[in-house]
Amino acid sequence: MAATDVDVFSNEEKRNLSLGGHVGFDSLPEQLVSKSVTQGFCFNILCVGETGIGKSTLMNTLFNTMFENEEASHYQNGVYLRPRTYDLQETNVRLKLTIVDTVGFGDQINKEDSYKPIVDYIDTQFENYLQEELKIKRSLFNYHDTRIHICLYFIAPTGHSLKSLDLVTMKKLDSKVNIIPIIAKADTISKSELHKFKIKIMSELVSNGVQIYQFPTDDETVSEINASMNAHLPFAVVGSVEEVKVGNKAVRARQYPWGVVQVENESHCDFVKLREMLIRVNMEDLREQTHARHYELYRRCKLEEMGFKDTDPDSEPFSLQETYEAKRKEFLGDLQRKEEEMRQMFVNKVKETEAELKDKERELHEKFEQLKRMHQEEKKKVEDKRGYLEEEMNAFNKRKAAAETLSLSQPVKKDKDKKKSVNMENQSGVSASSSKVMMAKANVEPLNCQSWWQAIQCCTCLVHNATWRPGGLF
Amino acid sequence: MQRDTGVTAVRYSESLEKQYVGFATLPNQVHRKSVKKGFDFTLMVAGESGMGKSTLVNSLFLTDLYKDRKLLNAEERINQTVEIIKHTVDIEEKGVKLKLTIVDTPGFGDAVNNNECWKPITDYIDQQFEQYFRDESGLNRKNIQDNRVHCCLYFIPPFGHGLRPVDVEFMKALHEKVNIIPLIAKADCLTPNEIKKLKDRIREEIDKFGIKVYQFPECDSDEDEEFKQLDKELKECTPFAVIGSNTVVEARGQRVRGRLYPWGIVEVENQSHCDFVKLRNMLIRSHMHDLKDVTCDVHYENYRAQCIQEMTSKLAQDNRMESPIPILPLSTPDVDTEKLIKMKDEELKRMQEMLNKMQQQMHDKEQ
Numbered sequence: 001m002a003a004t005d006v007d008v009f010s011n012e013e014k015r016n017l018s019l020g021g022h023v024g025f026d027s028l029p030e031q032l033v034s035k036s037v038t039q040g041f042c043f044n045i046l047c048v049g050e051t052g053i054g055k056s057t058l059m060n061t062l063f064n065t066m067f068e069n070e071e072a073s074h075y076q077n078g079v080y081l082r083p084r085t086y087d088l089q090e091t092n093v094r095l096k097l098t099i100v101d102t103v104g105f106g107d108q109i110n111k112e113d114s115y116k117p118i119v120d121y122i123d124t125q126f127e128n129y130l131q132e133e134l135k136i137k138r139s140l141f142n143y144h145d146t147r148i149h150i151c152l153y154f155i156a157p158t159g160h161s162l163k164s165l166d167l168v169t170m171k172k173l174d175s176k177v178n179i180i181p182i183i184a185k186a187d188t189i190s191k192s193e194l195h196k197f198k199i200k201i202m203s204e205l206v207s208n209g210v211q212i213y214q215f216p217t218d219d220e221t222v223s224e225i226n227a228s229m230n231a232h233l234p235f236a237v238v239g240s241v242e243e244v245k246v247g248n249k250a251v252r253a254r255q256y257p258w259g260v261v262q263v264e265n266e267s268h269c270d271f272v273k274l275r276e277m278l279i280r281v282n283m284e285d286l287r288e289q290t291h292a293r294h295y296e297l298y299r300r301c302k303l304e305e306m307g308f309k310d311t312d313p314d315s316e317p318f319s320l321q322e323t324y325e326a327k328r329k330e331f332l333g334d335l336q337r338k339e340e341e342m343r344q345m346f347v348n349k350v351k352e353t354e355a356e357l358k359d360k361e362r363e364l365h366e367k368f369e370q371l372k373r374m375h376q377e378e379k380k381k382v383e384d385k386r387g388y389l390e391e392e393m394n395a396f397n398k399r400k401a402a403a404e405t406l407s408l409s410q411p412v413k414k415d416k417d418k419k420k421s422v423n424m425e426n427q428s429g430v431s432a433s434s435s436k437v438m439m440a441k442a443n444v445e446p447l448n449c450q451s452w453w454q455a456i457q458c459c460t461c462l463v464h465n466a467t468w469r470p471g472g473l474f
Numbered sequence: 475m476q477r478d479t480g481v482t483a484v485r486y487s488e489s490l491e492k493q494y495v496g497f498a499t500l501p502n503q504v505h506r507k508s509v510k511k512g513f514d515f516t517l518m519v520a521g522e523s524g525m526g527k528s529t530l531v532n533s534l535f536l537t538d539l540y541k542d543r544k545l546l547n548a549e550e551r552i553n554q555t556v557e558i559i560k561h562t563v564d565i566e567e568k569g570v571k572l573k574l575t576i577v578d579t580p581g582f583g584d585a586v587n588n589n590e591c592w593k594p595i596t597d598y599i600d601q602q603f604e605q606y607f608r609d610e611s612g613l614n615r616k617n618i619q620d621n622r623v624h625c626c627l628y629f630i631p632p633f634g635h636g637l638r639p640v641d642v643e644f645m646k647a648l649h650e651k652v653n654i655i656p657l658i659a660k661a662d663c664l665t666p667n668e669i670k671k672l673k674d675r676i677r678e679e680i681d682k683f684g685i686k687v688y689q690f691p692e693c694d695s696d697e698d699e700e701f702k703q704l705d706k707e708l709k710e711c712t713p714f715a716v717i718g719s720n721t722v723v724e725a726r727g728q729r730v731r732g733r734l735y736p737w738g739i740v741e742v743e744n745q746s747h748c749d750f751v752k753l754r755n756m757l758i759r760s761h762m763h764d765l766k767d768v769t770c771d772v773h774y775e776n777y778r779a780q781c782i783q784e785m786t787s788k789l790a791q792d793n794r795m796e797s798p799i800p801i802l803p804l805s806t807p808d809v810d811t812e813k814l815i816k817m818k819d820e821e822l823k824r825m826q827e828m829l830n831k832m833q834q835q836m837h838d839k840e841q
Contacts, residue, residue: 050634052633054633073635074635074637074638107638107639109643156524156631156633157660158523160524160545161545162548163548164551166548167552187662188632188662191736204549254665256662256666256737257744258739258740260737261735268736
């Protein structure tokens with residue numbers, strides 16, 4: 001049907017017809033019921049409260065079974081949520097119950113961020129459902145709904161008022177989930193104190209604008225009981241799984257030296273009221289409220305965030321398809337732009353690094369040149385020195401050779417030799433100078449010898465040629 | 475008969491009994507003087523709001539100290555800071571006068587962020603010590619007012635599984651400054667089994683975290699068995715699980731302090747209901763003076779020693795070279811730092827030498 005056709009029909013007057021006989025569509029509710037019974041129900045409870053306040057015990061008491069639970073420690077770093085799913089069955093009705101526990105709540109010294117994990121968990125469940133709803137191929141009828149239907153907030157029985165942490169947390173949760181506040185371990189508060197305590201709590205909640213769950217009063221069959229229950233909020237509960245013999249019955253109770261607190265005794269605590277309201281009367285309403293109010297709010301906020309609107313600037317109803325296409329194009333455009341940017345950045349970076357490297361290379365080259373020059377200079381110096389050294393060596397060897405020849409030619413005069421040798425020694429200084437002179441002479445003819453031995457031999461030849469007598473050259 | 479102390483104990487033989495010296499009346503003289511002087515006691519109560527501290531104090535001293543008290547709302551408490559409020563009353567019983575001061579700590583643990591919420595409390599205790607130290611070192615010591623906190627009752631909530639981080643931190647910050655007596659508050663929410671489990675848990679955790687709570691002094695070996703038995707029971711009962719009440723109810727034909735429930739009446743002074751009587755006896759009837767002694771001899775002396783150390787080390791720092799005032803020998807912390815400095819100097823020298831050696835080597839290689 002096109003959009004225009006529907007409009008035409010709704011403007012027509014709806015007529016009431018009376019039936020001539022029994023048609024049978026009054027069995028519709030039963031059909032609905034039998035369908036839901038075959039499908040099974042699912043219910044999710046979130047328990048928020050300090051460690052040790054009695055959350056697990058109350059769950060065990062409410063559902064009359066022992067869900068496995070280890071005692072939590074007080075020394076967690078933060079708040080963690082621990083969901084556990086159980087399959088329960090009563091007569092022919094199946095219930096998939098999920099209990100989510102807050103572990104470590106209220107234990108830290110700084111509790112400013114304690115509410116965050118809880119809010120995140122609730123939002124995640126909504127998000128999962130939203131994703132499922134938006135899928136092209138979706139199967140909502142057998143989707144395991146994990147959205148939290150009810151949050152039981154456990155208040156410590158101080159007898160004065162709410163704690164600051166309670167107020168802060170409840171304010172953050174009231175728009176996301178149905179909250180029922182309950183006073184835990186209520187067997188420590190006497191009746192008169194309890195009355196005052198309840199009034200104080202409710203007035204604090206009201207004055208701070210916290211919206212807790214109100215039992216519905218629009219359906220006549222349950223409105224009366226619901227209205228009276230609303231006046232009893234918050235419920236003061238006592239939980240116990242141990243049985244104590246009272247009279248000739250064994251009831252669930254807590255045994256004290258001064259008496260026995262019976263869990264199901266209405267004058268002792270409000271446990272029965274809580275069970276009635278939570279499970280026997282309003283469970284379905286809780287699920288409906290979660291879906292119709294809290295989930296819708298979440299969905300609206302989320303989609304608005306993404307940029308969807310119900311009507312575009314011209315007040316024409318938008319089609320999801322078009323908006324989706326537009327969004328997609330925008331998104332792709334964004335991606336491309338980002339890619340370009342990154343590429344540009346990369347290119348720039350490469351250029352920079354290249355320039356840097358070139359600079360460095362140049363520097364290195366210069367250094368190399370410099371070093372080479374230095375090396376050359378050093379080499380020259382070394383060569384010069386070597387030259388000097390060799391000349392000295394030559395001179396010395398010449399002198400040595402000369403001395404030897406001299407001593408050979410005059411072997412008799414030992415004394416003289418001695419003297420001479422002494423003289424020689426004395427004259428070594430002189431001879432040194434003469435050797436220098438010799439060297440000077442020797443230098444005139446450049447020696448083209450490869451090694452010093454050859455050089456010396458050349459020198460000796462020169463010596464032979466020269467007239468040489470101790471004491472100097474003539 | 476000689477003893478190790480070198481003091482000869484003289485034994486009076488039967489015949490000398492008539493020659494009675496008379497110093498056996500000393501206790502009576504002490505008694506008379508102390509009654510004349512009067513006593514004072516400062517008690518601090520700490521714990522979260524709603525733990526029943528005020529009610530317990532009223533039950534302990536059978537008076538109503540908190541007549542016009544204004545309690546804060548949850549909203550106001552979100553950013554609350556801890557205050558210190560003193561209530562002083564003079565009470566008298568059989569001629570004995572007691573000046574009782576209750577130090578209250580409203581706001582402790584009530585805010586959302588309780589970081590260092592015990593700091594105002596430790597500061598207060600230190601202040602009182604400092605005040606007394608100044609007075610004691612003053613010239614006129616005739617009328618010193620002793621405002622030091624003699625005992626701190628710490629209320630642990632019974633709703634948890636043991637000590638919480640804030641409890642541990644508080645006790646660790648205070649256990650060396652004041653006698654801490656931990657109590658399990660509002661014990662009427664626990665069955666006897668649960669109480670036992672919780673007490674064991676708390677004692678375990680106190681040991682684990684190394685918290686030094688007030689220990690009852692050992693009783694003398696020559697006391698009779700009954701007394702010793704009582705003493706032992708007392709020690710095994712800690713931490714005491716207490717219940718307080720501001721109201722009087724009719725139970726078993728008597729008018730007693732208690733709490734009226736649809737399922738029964740909790741009597742505050744019934745030993746099988748809670749440990750209130752034990753606490754009262756311990757706190758007031760037998761150990762009040764010991765608490766004062768421990769505060770004076772241990773906590774105050776620790777504070778004083780620390781104070782003096784700090785002062786001398788500061789002096790030493792200020793005037794290193796000249797010291798016109800004869801300074802007391804430097805306390806160990808300074809000696810330690812000097813040693814450290816020396817060590818570091820030596821290390822530096824060693825490294826310098828190594829560096830020189832390496833440079834030399836390189837130089838040689840070059841040549």
